[in-house]
Each structure stands twice: as C-alpha cells, then as structure tokens.
Amino acid sequence: MEKVLQTNLLCKSFAGKYAVENVSININKGDIYGFIGENGAGKTTLMRMVCGLAAPTSGEIKLFGNTDLQAQRRNIGCTIETPALYPAMTAIDNMEAQRISLGIKDKSICRKLLDAAGISGTGKKKTKDFSLGMKQRLMIALSLLGSPQLLVLDEPTNGLDPMGIKEVSDFLKTLNETQGTTILVSSHMLGELEKIATRYGVIRCGKMIDEFSAGELPERLGKNLVISCSNPQKAQSIVKNLLPAAVCTPCIGTPGAGNSIRIEGHADQGWRINKTLVDAGLRVNSIVPKGETLEDHFLRLIGGKTNV
Numbered sequence: 018m019e020k021v022l023q024t025n026l027l028c029k030s031f032a033g034k035y036a037v038e039n040v041s042i043n044i045n046k047g048d049i050y051g052f053i054g055e056n057g058a059g060k061t062t063l064m065r066m067v068c069g070l071a072a073p074t075s076g077e078i079k080l081f082g083n084t085d086l087q088a089q090r091r092n093i094g095c096t097i098e099t100p101a102l103y104p105a106m107t108a109i110d111n112m113e114a115q116r117i118s119l120g121i122k123d124k125s126i127c128r129k130l131l132d133a134a135g136i137s138g139t140g141k142k143k144t145k146d147f148s149l150g151m152k153q154r155l156m157i158a159l160s161l162l163g164s165p166q167l168l169v170l171d172e173p174t175n176g177l178d179p180m181g182i183k184e185v186s187d188f189l190k191t192l193n194e195t196q197g198t199t200i201l202v203s204s205h206m207l208g209e210l211e212k213i214a215t216r217y218g219v220i221r222c223g224k225m226i227d228e229f230s231a232g233e234l235p236e237r238l239g240k241n242l243v244i245s246c247s248n249p250q251k252a253q254s255i256v257k258n259l260l261p262a263a264v265c266t267p268c269i270g271t272p273g274a275g276n277s278i279r280i281e282g283h284a285d286q287g288w289r290i291n292k293t294l295v296d297a298g299l300r301v302n303s304i305v306p307k308g309e310t311l312e313d314h315f316l317r318l319i320g321g322k323t324n325v
Contacts, residue, residue: 019046020082021167021199022067027076029062036062038223039076044167044201044216049193051214052203053315059223060203061098064169067201068095081166094165096173100152104145108136108155111144112162119163126162134158135184149176157185161192168192170202174209182206186213211311221319238309240284243268245277247300253278259293260286276302 022044029037037059044050054060065071067078069090080089103111112127131137134154144152157173173189174182190213192198204210211234219227229237246252249267256265260283268277280290284306294301309317 020044020079021046021048022201023077023079023082024063024067025077025079027063027066027078028074029059029066029071030074035223037066040220040223040225042218042225042228044199046199047193047197048216049189049200049202049214051210051217052201052220053207053210053217054203054220055319058220060220061171062223063220064095064097064171064201064203068093068097068169070097091163092166093169094160094163094167095169095171096153096156096160097169097171100149100156102144102147102152102155105143107141107143108139108147108158111155112159115159115162121162130158130161131155133161133188135181135188150178150181153177154181154185157188164196166199168198168200168202170200172203172205174204174206182209186210189213207312207315208310219315219318227318234311234314237314238311239282240306240308241282242280242284242287242290243277243303243305243307244280244290244294245302245304246294247276247302249276249278251297252294252299255294255297255299256280256290259290 020043022042024040024042026039026041027037028035028039040059040063052060062071066073069086077084078086080086081092083089103114106114108131109127112131116127128137134157136151136154136158139147139151144155147155153173153176157170160168160170174185177185186209189200189202193200202210215231217229217231218225244252253265256263256278263283264281266279268279287304287306291301291304
C-alpha cells in the first residue's frame with residue numbers, strides 16, 4: 018500500500034528534554050489517521066516537523082515515499098495551533114491572498130471552499146471579529162487551496178459547538194471519500210474521531226505507544242463485565258483465582274462504582290463468575306456486559322482511569 022507519510026525514529030528535543038522521542042508512524046494513502054494523546058504528549062510538535070515548521074533533532078521523515086521534503090510539502094495543506102489569519106481582512110480576502118501567493122488561477126475556488134467549510138456568509142466581517150470556531154473553519158478552507166494530497170489538522174474542531182464539530186467531521190469524511198485526500202488529524206473529541214478515522218496512533222510523553230486500524234476497534238473495545246457486589250475487594254481476589262489471566266480492576270466514575278469491579282473480556286464467563294462469587298458468600302447485585310468506548314480504550318492505554 019502506498020505510504021503518504023512515514024517517520025522513522027523521529028526525535029525533537031528542547032533544552033535536552035524530548036518532546037518527541039523515536040516516533041515511527043505509517044500513514045497510508047486514503048487514511049484518516051486519528052492522532053490521539055494528552056496535551057503536551059507531542060502531537061503538535063510532530064505535526065510541525067512534518068509540515069516544515071520545526072526541524073527534527075534526529076530521525077527521518079518521508080513524504081509520498083520521498084525524502085525531498087521541500088518538494089513534497091507542496092502537496093500538503095495544514096492548520097496547526099492558533100489560526101494564522103490577516104485580522105483586518107474578510108474571509109474571502111484571506112482566501113484570495115493565499116490563492117494568489119500559491120499561484121492558483123481558478124478564482125472561483127475560494128468561494129467554493131468557504132461554502133464547503135460553512136462560512137460563505139460572513140460577508141464584510143473581518144476575521145478579527147470571528148469566533149474561534151469560525152477561524153478554525155476558515156483555516157481548514159485555506160489549507161485546502163491547491164488541492165493537497167495530505168491534510169494535516171491540529172485540533173480542527175477546537176472552539177466549535179456540537180453542530181459545528183459534526184459539520185467539520187462530515188466535511189473531512191466527504192473530502193476523504195470523494196477526493197481521496199489523506200488526513201492526519203489530532204483531536205480530543207474521540208467520539209467524533211471514531212466516526213471518521215480509519216487508523217489511529219496513540220502518543221504518550223513523546224513516545225508512540227500504539228498504532229491500530231479502525232477495523233481492529235470492535236475486538237479491542239469488546240465486551241467487559243461490570244460486577245456490583247457486597248465485597249468488591251474479595252470479589253477481585255476470587256476472580257483472579259478463578260481466571261488467572263483476567264485483568265480485574267475497581268470501577269471509577271460511575272454511580273455505585275465503589276461497589277463495582279471491571280473484568281476485561283470474559284463476558285462469556287459471567288454465569289461461572291456469578292456462581293463462584295455466590296458460593297463464596299458474596300451478594301451479587303448485578304453482572305453487566307459493557308463495551309468500552311474509544312475514550313475508555315485511550316485512557317487505558319495511557320494508564321488513566323476509565324468509566325467501565
């Protein structure tokens with residue numbers, strides 16, 4: 018499969034401290050690659066290096082299978098960090114300025130992209146008076162000038178209301194499906210990301226800790242067992258003796274969580290676990306199969322607390 022973006026042991030350090038450390042990622046043509054990580058995990062730094070806004074300390078970047086990055090970056094559109102706009106100019110004037118600088122002759126493309134991004138009706142309003150969400154939409158429209166093969170978007174739904182988030186997500190999915198645009202997108206809106214992403218990369222403290230396809234999600238999210246009982250500490254011990262390979266942890270953040278434990282997988286063993294707990298003298302209030310969300314899975318990967 019054709020590779021659009023590859024990094025090999027990519028590093029970036031500041032004052033001797035790594036912001037990105039030995040990161041190797043692979044993004045195939047046609048992917049919507051969901052880049053997930055906490056604030057400060059290294060997502061933006063990696064994106065900046067890919068787009069030529071920061072120089073790597075070490076490691077290699079390949080774009081479209083080529084290490085001639087200056088030439089290949091002409092096929093990239095990006096919006097990273099705070100939207101960079103001409104504040105005293107309108108949306109269409111910002112688009113026109115960018116169109117001219119890129120040498121694009123099609124004058125109609127600016128209004129088409131503004132319409133696609135949902136901000137064609139801003140008229141003479143200057144971008145300094147735009148909301149953050151409007152600025153984000155304009156930046157996406159700007160990044161699409163030149164019909165890039167790879168779109169790099171850092172938190173493109175930041176500042177948007179729920180409807181705006183959905184509209185941007187739908188827009189990116191349509192762009193990917195109709196034009197084959199490959200998209201690298203970071204987002205904390207994991208529910209929306211799950212609807213469009215075809216592959217995922219998870220970064221923590223500057224290091225890649227996992228990479229997987231959307232096709233793997235159903236198995237990964239699976240069905241877990243949430244057990245509410247009279248003595249969760251004793252129940253954990255009993256379950257570990259019954260199923261030595263099982264991962265059994267207290268539930269956090271749900272009503273009645275103090276009396277609940279969570280068992281990864283083993284949903285087909287509910288009857289057996291129930292019988293063993295009752296035989297040991299515990300009162301079992303409920304045993305409920307419950308699947309993880311992408312957010313739950315992400316939190317588990319980075320060692321955080323989940324709700325199931």
